[in-house]
Amino acid sequence: MLRLPPFRLEQPETxxxxxxxxxxAGPQAVVLAGGTDLLPNMKHELLQPPVVVALSRVPELSSIRQAADGEIVIGAMTPLAAVxxxxLVRATLPALAQAASLVAGPQLRRRGTLGGNVLLDTRCQYINQTHFWRSALGFCLKKDGTACHVVAGGSRCVAAASADSAPALMTLGARLEIAGVAGRRQVPxxxxxxADGIRNRKLEPGxxxxxxxxxxxxxxxxxxYxxxxxxxxxxxxxxxVAARLDLSPAGVCEDADLVLTALAAAPRRVAGVAEALRGVVTTPASGSDWVAALGKVAAMARRQCRPLPNIPGDHEWRSEMVxxxxxxxLQAAVAGEGPVHHV
Ligand SMILES: Cc1cc2nc3c(=O)[nH]c(=O)nc-3n(C[C@H](O)[C@H](O)[C@H](O)COP(=O)(O)OP(=O)(O)OC[C@H]3O[C@@H](n4cnc5c(N)ncnc54)[C@H](O)[C@@H]3O)c2cc1C
Ligand code: SF4
Structure with missing residues (x-):
């Protein structure tokens, strides 16, 4: 059985x-939300924080509300199951609702939060292992070692961004509201x-x-999604794969966005999607225009996105699946359907 290392748990109420x-507590202290990523990583000795600050008793962080201007504000501690x-989210932000509905399994979605999902650590088949397993391989760049086992001779960790909600939030133009002792800031x-697998998010200690x-x-x-x-x-x-299309009442595409994840250390936007789809009629009657445009965007994504052997699953098969x-x-988005997955 894997044990947690010792730490001091703080449970503030504001x-x-x-x-x-x-x-x-200093830069080694960490925040605990649902703990569904943090605690396994601590058991694997990927980090040993002396102090863990749990947010579960801070009530104002768990809510979903719509502001007068239509902006939707989701508290970081809102469970994925609630998202x-x-x-409101299902009706207005279907890609986000679908992405949240496909994270892990039901118990983890009830415990895991949207904020924790956005801040999920990168993943790699050579790092999400026990300390004993990693020691047998001589560790790696991300923790305790000097070499990367994915890119031979590589000087940069390419562990995969793996949060399902992040690409959906990118297509939606989300902003992250972040608080520190010095005040608050918002970041697109x-x-x-x-694109750094060691730490792929710009969040400062504290x-x-x-x-x-x-x-x-x-x-x-x-x-x-x-x-x-x-x-x-x-x-x-x-x-x-997260997709957004903005359609006119006649079904003509006015804007579009496509962001993919689980390829490299940061989610990846496919370049040129809006240009390829703008003006295309997406209604079933439009037939070949829409089918041709879909084929063009799919080929663009295939060219731009190269899955690495960083996570399980043959990377060439993952490339074929792009x-x-x-x-x-994209078809599901136009039809108002989704998510796209197999069971
Ligand atoms: C078996 C299994 C399957 C999984 N499958 C998936 C999957 O399919 N897709 C997926 O995306 N994830 C998956 N996960 C990972 C995880 O369950 C989710 O990403 C979840 O949303 C993480 O949220 P959490 O609240 O538990 O985060 P935590 O584990 O509490 O935190 C994650 C990280 O974010 C930091 N953090 C959390 N909240 C804040 C905050 N408000 N401010 C500052 N820092 C914060 C923590 O310090 C930690 O570094 C899986 C996990 C397991 C164990
Ligand atoms: S990508 Fe390389 S350095 Fe990063 S976790 Fe995997 S093996 Fe380690």
Whole structure:
């Protein structure tokens, strides 16, 4: 049985108290949300924080509300199950509701939070292992070692961004509201992730993610999420595809976005999607225009996205699945359907 290393647990009841505790404890202290990623990582000795500050008793961090201007604000501690079941999120942000509904399994979605999902650590088949297993391999760049086992001779960790919600939030233009002892700041989610598998998110020690703010979607907004995984009941993504299309009342595409995850250390936006789809009629009657445009975008995604052997699942098979999941997810978005996955 894997045991947690010793640490001091703090359970503040206000955000201010949590921030002060983190500031006093220093840069090694960590925040505990649902613990479904943090605690396994601690058991694997990927980190040994002396102080763990739990947010579960801070009530103002768990809510979903819509502001007068239509912006949807989701507290960082809102459980994924609540995000997936929210009538507001399902009706207005279908890609996010679908992505949340496919994270892990039911128990983990009730415990795991949206904030913890955005801040999920990167994953790799050579790091999400016990200390004993990793020691047998001589460790790796991400923790305790000097070599990467995915990219021979590589000087940079390429562990995979694996959070299902992140690509959906990127297509939705979300902003992250972050608090520190010095005050609050908002960061566009596009500027939050960096392509560094050792730490792929720009969150400073002592900072707390308090909310995810999503602007009101366009009138003809459509969205969907597609997820390739081994077991439909629980697994992390082998590939995640989030799609957004803004359609005119006649079904003409006015704007579009496509972001993929589980490829490299940061989610990846497919370049040129809006240009390829703008002006295309997406109604069933439009037939070949839409089919041709789908094929073009699927081929673009295939060219731009190269899955690495960083996570389980043959990476060449994952590459072949990129155009398949891109096409299916865009089709599902237009049809108001989804998520795209197998069980
Ligand atoms: C078997 C299994 C399957 C899984 N499958 C999936 C999957 O398919 N897709 C997926 O995306 N995830 C999956 N997960 C990972 C995890 O369950 C989810 O990502 C979950 O949303 C994490 O949220 P949490 O609240 O438990 O985060 P925690 O584990 O509490 O925290 C995760 C990280 O974020 C930090 N953190 C959390 N909240 C805050 C905050 N508000 N401010 C500052 N820092 C914070 C923590 O310090 C930690 O570094 C799986 C986990 C398991 C064990
Ligand atoms: S990508 Fe390389 S350095 Fe990063 S966790 Fe995997 S093996 Fe380690």
């Amino acid at each position: 955000l201010q108290a949590a921030l002060e505790l983190l500031a006093a 997936a079941a929210s009538p 989610i596009d500027a939050f992730f960096v 900072e707390i993610l308090i909310a995810i703010r999503i602007p009101a979607p366009a009138a003809g907004h459509r969205g969907a 597609g997820k390739l995984r081994e077991r439909g009941s629980i697994d992390f993504p082998l590939l995640g 155009p398949v999941y891109v096409r299916r997810t």
